[in-house]
Amino acid sequence: MRILPFVLPALLAAAPALATPAFLPTRDVAITYELDAPGRAAQNYQLNYDAAQELARVENPAQGVYILANLPSGQAQVVVPALHAIVQAPDFSALTQEISTAGGAQFTPLGSGHYAGMACQKYLVLNAQGSGTACITPDGVVLHFAGHDAHGSAEVTALSVAYAPQPAQEFALPDGFSDVTLPPGALQALLQPQ
Template sequence: MIRLLTAMASLALVAQPALAQPANLQPTRDVTVTYRMNAPGMAGVPGTAAPPQGMQMAFSASDGKQRIDPPGGMGWMLVDRKANTAVMVMDAQRATMAMPPATVAAMTQGVPPGATFTRKGTATVAGTACTEWEVAAGPGRGTSCITEDGVLLRTTTTPPGGTPTTVMEATQVAYGPVEAARLKVPSGYTAMATPGGAPGAPGTAPGR
């Protein structure tokens, strides 16, 4: 669950080029985006893939908070870019788990050192125009389609010697205020130990 949520957040936050200077590196307006996730091998059988699944991302430009609801409904992640924090929220257990510093850094501090970016043209995804950027980091390759106001609409990866695979693609883009309650950990949730055994703060709710 932790790996899945971290992967979602990384796609939504890290896959935004910094060196080639898109107009904006994160949304400049409040927006909610529904994505279709393709996960090769998720079905557990080599050479196969699980059916596409839905994911939703909501971003508040005013306070820099982002909510990510991954497939399965097992929980959600709240990322606070201004506070440089990320917490997994499990409503069924009324519990939270703060992500460790290294994971938070991977989600909030931009692209890997040495990555290069090349503008490839334009596209339309979910009825919304975006610019395609080819990203190269080590042996890996990928393409991210980003709007002028900083919304990531599509991510495609190309493994070494492999073929391009669309990992995430927007199916609906809705601009407008994000309900404040959706970007806040409910009161009374218990903080669990973070991955790696670091203790949390019992009885508190990170992100409030």
């Protein structure tokens, strides 16, 4: 499943015209998530989100890389500190657009939920590519997502949520790093959980 672990656009289907909930945070937040996928060890990710600029930083400490995404511009870069490199990720432009629009999703309410000490609204989310459920706070923080598509299935659960202004340097590209362009498929291999 294509997952940008701060959580991921929910998937859509044909549902009556329901109001779409906020599915991106409406205020600055730092969230620790656990990603579970069949056949892989659970991985923890840190998402830092600047709500005003719609900037995200997703980091998996075990991988030693992080992703910087600018949702309005549809751009993302993978920063690889061990190589002193910034990998341009044009393939992510479609994914950032999908995140910004939730893939055109409509959400069907399922009731209330509770994760990471916070209340959320559960939704059924479907589209032509797959299906899932999401539990989202009123201010757009996805606390839980479980779904599947043609690429597989995954579950993402918030372990902690901290609302606080996010420092601008968290979203800045590091100075002195080289730009790298990888051949097709190499970026996906770089980002695969170990």
